[in-house]
Amino acid sequence: MQINRLFQIIYLLLNKKTITAKELATYFEVSLRTIYRDIELLATAGIPIYTKQGKGGGISLVDTYVLNKSLLSEQEQNEILFALQSLAITQSSETDNVLSKVSTLFNKRHTNWIEVDVSSWGSSIDSKNDFTMIKHAILDGRVLQLTYFNNSGEKSIRKIEPLKLVFKVNAWYLQAFCRIKNDNRTFKLSRMSDISVTEETFLPTVPSSLNTKTSVDQKWMPAQLRISPEGRYRVFDEFKEHEITQNTDQSFTIHTYLPESDWTIQHLLSFGHTLEVISPKKLRRQMQTKLTQMIKIYKNSTIT
Structure with missing residues (x-):
């Protein structure tokens, strides 16, 4: 108790600059004799503490003390x-x-x-609240219930044991044990909604490596992309330097690897007219099919 009190006295003096022995005695609920004995111990230990008598006086530390x-x-x-x-x-x-x-x-x-x-531009405070909720669920060993959309856009209700928050490639992920799938999974925070902490608890045990179905089963394909000068603002955000070649017309050729999933199509479409898939032919055809479907929607639209 005395060691803790001595530390707190130093903190109070650093914060308030000057304080009377009576105020310290009241604060710690001890006698004035005890406070004076503490001050003597601090001085003996080499702490530059001194007292000043009279009006406005009290106990202080040398101003430069750290x-x-x-x-x-x-x-x-x-x-x-x-x-x-x-x-x-x-x-x-x-x-x-x-x-x-x-x-x-x-x-x-x-x-x-x-x-x-952790929130995107223009988003509400809910994103920060969700992050804080997940943090406390991890530390307290509490099961989370949430709605989740996977890579294919499928919606499901999950109960998970949250283990670790991870920031990777410009996004936050939650590594957890999914009670529905009975296996370890990695969930992207931006695809999680309706998050709530349940009364159920679990014993937090984080494996040295959390393999997920996404990382184990995901197939990747080599791809060549062309991005026009108008899309340059995204080039160095989205791709690694060694994957980028700048052409004489200021456009960019990208040689990279992309996951074989519907997410890839949607992501490439987000570049709009600034991106063209050069290869593989399969991915190029998939882009053409998706664009044809989009054009059909607008051609058949009855909105006036």
């Missing part, structure tokens, strides 16, 4: 603060509280250099 300066370098202190800043993604009040305390202990201000937001 608690862990002897234990942590400037860079190490910054790394701790930066790591806490990145945890703001969880929208946790505990994180804000810890960050405030550590910033005070290190005598640092204006460290808000990073913000991580």
